[in-house]
Amino acid sequence: MSSALDVTEALDIEPPTTELARRVSSSLGLSTSPTGTFHGPPWTKTGTSLTRTTTGGASHKQLKPFAAEEIKILLLENVNTTGQDILRSQGYQVTALKSSLPEDELIEKIRDVSVIGIRSKTKLTARVLREAKNLIVVGCFCIGTNQVDTKVAAERGIAVFNSPFSNSRSVAELIIGEIISLARQLGDRSNEMHKGTWNKVSNGCWEIRGKTLGIIGYGHIGSQLSVLAEAFGMSVIFYDVVNLMALGTAKQKPTLEAMLGTADFVTCHVPELPETKNMLGRKELGYMKDGSYLINASRGSVIDIPALIDAMRSGKIAGAALDVYPAEPAGNGDYFTNELNPWAEDLRSLKNIILTPHIGGSTEEAQSAIGIEVSEALVRYVNEGITLGAVNMPEVNLRSLTMDEPNHVRVIYIHRNIPGVLRGVNAILGDHNVDKQMTDSRGDVAYLMADISDVNVTVIKDIYQRLESLGGKGFSTTLALDAQSANEVPARIMTRVLY
Ligand SMILES: NC(=O)c1ccc[n+]([C@@H]2O[C@H](COP(=O)([O-])OP(=O)(O)OC[C@H]3O[C@@H](n4cnc5c(N)ncnc54)[C@H](O)[C@@H]3O)[C@@H](O)[C@H]2O)c1
């Protein structure tokens, strides 16, 4: 029988009192009681000895650093069950909702969780992140991360992960379908038939063979699309801010203007950035060939929609397909036609326009792969502090601690990238046997990971107190302890120095 024991009491450590301290401690499995005292996972005290129940017992090769059941995870926007299953199998507490949440409701819910999983709709603004006192990591179960204030997240020691290419093929295939549909006016013919009208026409309907496809943004999706389009007999040209190797016989154009003037079909695959906002406005639409087609499955901010409406009304643009919009409803069934989309009625009234509800990446294959990829990144981060694939932190990795090295402790220290911090930390760690260590920085944020061998509870206490004392030099320091029962020695320390 094991009974819960106050870790700080057992180690005779003063519990951290700051909100950030409570946040990190809680997120790492040392939740704070209402009185601010730490309660760790089940510990057993026998005489003077302190032991702790491991989650998986000796059969688990890899050390687990905390009481997984204390990690609370909120998944929004119908994250695939592949991802939910991986997180639940770790023993975390997982709540999964089908839609996103309005900001105020999100703030209420996010205060309590260590991990949040979202897709493209949920806005993790600076305001939301500042209220997320327990949050250590965000998983974007999609490609785009524009919906997260990644800079503020990094400043608060919150890592952000995404799935950089698991839905690229799905988007590329959708675009091929749309190119053919627009060229043959399939949407209109189908609508007419649904209304009972037989309208057999060839006027303005084309093969795509021999036509030119212009791709804006030749990244994961754009380059995949390039290959598929050539297989249909199209010529491919592209515009990208980076000089890139063209696939097949595709050719990079030096300017957007040059590309727009040559393409029969133009498709956008750039991220949402200040530079890509209204990248296709009146002027750029004016450069396009008369009777050409425009497709956007990137982000709604990339195309000036009123300008597109005018270009289609004038016949300049013969057809368009939009999958993304400046303001998208939170969930299925919500109205698209509302005050946020004042032009929605005008769009709906146009001929040869395909409007889809942001389904570019919505295939079984993509969602299943994304669920696995992002959940695995979250587990690696929460359990081992590994940041491989993070979009807002340096990528730091050391091999996992195993049961063969139970007297090790892993120290993770996230701090501002300013002179003097590492000197202070290493002065503390240098008194012990640092088995391996890696540090890296990205912008203002720096990340240290160190595995120290031959530690015991006294050493942990010492490291804790000395790292904590760094907080007095203008940093807020927190530390979470954990142990595997085998040798009554903590397996991991995590510390975060935050802004
Ligand atoms: N509709 C959907 O469901 C769906 C699905 C996946 C991705 N997306 C969107 O598509 C975007 C692109 O995805 P990706 O995986 O190909 O991204 P990527 O990062 O692999 O490629 C983007 C490319 O755009 C280029 N680029 C950036 N700024 C540019 C600019 N100002 N002008 C020209 N080129 C520029 C980059 O150099 C890069 O080559 C994502 O950021 C996401 O917003 C939408």
Ligand SMILES: O=C(O)[C@H](O)COP(=O)(O)O
């Ligand atoms: O960024 C992405 O991957 C796409 O926009 C898809 O977003 P979704 O997961 O919300 O469909």
